Amino acid sequence: MHHNCPVCFEFLFDTMKEITVLPCGHTIHLECVKEMELHCRYSCPVCSKSICDMSNVWRKLDEEIASTPMPEMYNNKMVWILCNDCGATSEVHFHIIACKCLRCSSYNTRQIRGVPESSSCSPRIAEMVR
Numbered sequence: 001m002h003h004n005c006p007v008c009f010e011f012l013f014d015t016m017k018e019i020t021v022l023p024c025g026h027t028i029h030l031e032c033v034k035e036m037e038l039h040c041r042y043s044c045p046v047c048s049k050s051i052c053d054m055s056n057v058w059r060k061l062d063e064e065i066a067s068t069p070m071p072e073m074y075n076n077k078m079v080w081i082l083c084n085d086c087g088a089t090s091e092v093h094f095h096i097i098a099c100k101c102l103r104c105s106s107y108n109t110r111q112i113r114g115v116p117e118s119s120s121c122s123p124r125i126a127e128m129v130r
Helices: 031-040 053-067 123-129
Strands: 019-020 027-029 078-083 089-093 108-113
Touching: 019 031, 027 031
Parallel strands: none
Antiparallel strands: 019 027, 078 089, 078 108
16 A cells, blocks of 8 residues: 555555555545546546446446447457456457457457547547547
8 A cells, every 4th residue: 555546646555534445456545436436437547447346237238239230331340359357358349339348248348459440430420439
């Protein structure tokens, strides 16, 4: 705990505020975690791993993706993703809403290769991505 809180940057070693340890092992002020949750931030500000059980959210995303058809130009588009939760890299079908990790089924992922070029997107799709 000889480092600063990753949210407010106060030194944690001599703080008078309550400290919590996230599931990933990083330490943070409890009030900073609560503030993050108020702003719908559910991942560690240091390593990006999920800080709570997101399985209900992932199920809702499954439903949303299933009901959202992709434009034909992206139907067979493949991208490489990195999962922020388990660290796996996977090649998956691109979807405008989110990409799902093949190892742990998390949507806490980021595209690392094969991101669609903005010039090939329709203006409507480009606006949705922003």
